Amino acid sequence: MIITNKRYSGVLIFIILLSFHLNAADLTIPKMELITRSDIGPSTPVLLTRGKVDLKIGGGYKLGGSLILGFDSADLGYSNADITDYDDTSENLATYLSNQTYLQFQSAQVTIRDLFSTPTDLTYFTGISDVLCSGDDFPDIFGSVPVSTRYRGYLYFPDNEFDGIHTINGTGLKLSTTFGSERIISSAFIYEDGYLGNGYFSSDIRTLFNFDKIKMESFIGATFPASSYGLYRGGMLFYYNPGTKGEFFAQIGVPQWNPAENFTIERMFFLFEPRIKMNPVTIILTLFWHPGYYLQETTSDMGSADVHINFMIGEPEISTFSGGLEGSVTFDSSAVSNQFGVKVSPYLSAITSGVIWNIMLNTELFPYSLSDMFEGVISVKAEF
Secondary structure, eight states, rough: OOOOOOOHHHHHHHHHHHHGGGGGGGEEEEEEEEEEEESSSSSSEEEEEEEEEEEEEOOOOHHHHEEEEEEESSOGGGGOOOOGGGSSSHHHHHHHTTTTOOOOEEEEEEEEEEGGGEEEEEEEEEEEEEEEOOOOIIIIOOOOOSOSSSSSTTOOOOOTOSSSSSSEEEEEEEEEEETOOEEEEEEEEEETTTTOOOEEEEEEEEEEEOOSSSOOOOOOOOEEETTOOOOEEEEEEEOOOSSSSEEEEEEEEEEEEEEOOOOGGGGGGGEEEEEEETEEEEEEEEEEEOSSSSSTTTTTTTTTEEEEEEEEOOOOTOOSEEEEEEEEEETTOOOOOOOOOEEEEEEEEEETTTEEEEEEEEEEEEOOOOSEEEEEEEEEEEEE
């Protein structure tokens, strides 16, 4: 069989390389998350569980390679169902197949470290790679305290799972260097874009600055041939911690800009989050404008904005238990009616043996509907 897809060719190359270093291979689970939602009302509750698991096979520092297999299912309830119950229409069959929990290829990479005896690494990658301006790279790369916002991902945005401003996805090369500094790292990517498909090529440049009180990240990128003049993107992350009384976190960017079209605010992604600490309570105010374009696609959130406040008791970084009350006011300019929504959510978080638990009760105050007013959420995220 001839493999024509470049991504599968990359996997084959990686497996061949890895076969020579089996004794040095490591097996880890970098991500495991289960989130169960259920409407609580007069009718019998129906549970919907989203599951995401990544299995990583790595070659250690010497090989500098890794292969990630996993699954991402929006509803694990389909995993034990019979396919004959869903083959009545093509839409039901597609939903059934898209929610199966077979291990699938996620990404692979091989790195040449210290290229030409310089603090530079060259990585060949295929699949999902770096997440830009999420904040997660600061503790992962520099060992800093967590800086990213809690208000992100499937827990709050089940339709789009906003996490960072852009994610690298495709087949290509990454060149990274620290310039000999322990506080700076820059990367340049060139790859065939996995979101747009064969024949579309993207390039991105990003830089992270890690200082004691200030942390910053910025990136710019372009895609060709797309539109009449190409597609462009860019953004920045800013974190400031002046002391023990407060912090400030911000993400500002444009996930996709098409010069052939008028630039509107729907192209923007911005999140501002001041955090005020008044022991034992921390007040976190989040202002988030939903981008109309994300990961090279239009979103269903175009014209939406949130004002979110979190009264948190305890410190998740050092406390076993924390919790509090969250509240959101949402605005959707594209809605014909009920453009405003109000929701409050008491929650409890716990960290036990490397597992982060979140239990929430989402209460929709406006628009009012007793049958759809309450939603219970249980999130379990393993940290390995």
